[in-house]
Amino acid sequence: MLLTLPKWFDLHTHFRQGPAMASYVQAHLDMGCAGALAMPNTQPPVSRVSGTTQSDGWSIEGYSAELRAAGADAFEQLIVPLYLTRQATAAMIRDGAASGLLRACKYYPPHGTTNSEHGLPMDDLIGGEVFHAMEEHGITLCIHGEQHALSGPDYIDARQNAETRFYRERMPRLLDAHPKLRIVCEHITTHDAAEFVAATPEHVGATITPQHLLHTLGHLIQGLKYHLYCLPVVKFQDDRAALRSAVTRAGQTKFFAGTDSAPHTTKATACGCAAGCFTGGCAPQLYAMAFEEAGADPGTAGGKELFERFLCLNGPSFHGFPASSQHFQMEKAPSQTAILETPAGPVTPLPLGMGFDPTWRMVR
């Protein structure tokens, strides 16, 4: 049975910088992706809106041009958010909104994940001029929602973790101070975050990755499957169940695809492991597997409707652009994933790294 869907949008992904960019963009085009929100944690970061010099960081204008030259001109939509660093000002937000270049900003917890050393504590931003300007000009805030600077024992234990703390302590304050701010809670991983988002107004949404819908901490630890190591880290069974029920709830409009596909050419090293799972080329297949496991098989009429909503429709509607009028096809049949060879080195896709084959396949 062929599943025909509108081309989908990946509203949280990483295309990096330099010669490998074209390989990463192509992997997205190959999986029926019609557009992307490309994260600004490049080296150097995307910390300005306009300008073409790169000496003090990329600009949205400059980085978008690089991406288009690397193949992203084939996308229907390309959103590059501004990385919120100490350089960000209200004037930058106002002028960026007026020019049309600025559509979103990205909050990184300082030192919380890959290339996040330029991030600011959330408490420094709440109530400040940058968030007020974003609220006024309708600029979306994409949030990596983890409390920063927690020690190992506090980062995660059986009762709480950096994400649950952030959603219990920081997010209510943020929404109180900025009730009109458009917010995407990115790559949410916990029951707490899913409940929080479900209870907020329509202008607060969330992305969920394939790995957080499919896997738990047990999968990571059993065999130390480091290709599954990403931040926020995969959580527990009740968290996964909450994410699954959020994405498969009838008529839901708040949860949408954002793979957080994050290629690393050097993943595990002698003294640690880079955070990020690469799902370029296989994300719709992984999402389909997760929907099937959640009891909403995209191969059935009811499951297809829920899957299409999450993958293809809710994201465009939240971000205010049309769904794609082009289509792609998948079928329920085993497929294999392969190492992506790039000019920067090989990248292992998540299923290959974990030793499983997707049970869905792209039809080209």
Ligand code: NCD
């Ligand atoms: C991302 C990366 O590698 O850029 N890593 C990750 O574990 N998700 C950064 C991020 O989105 O946290």
Ligand code: ZN
């Ligand atoms: Zn990310």
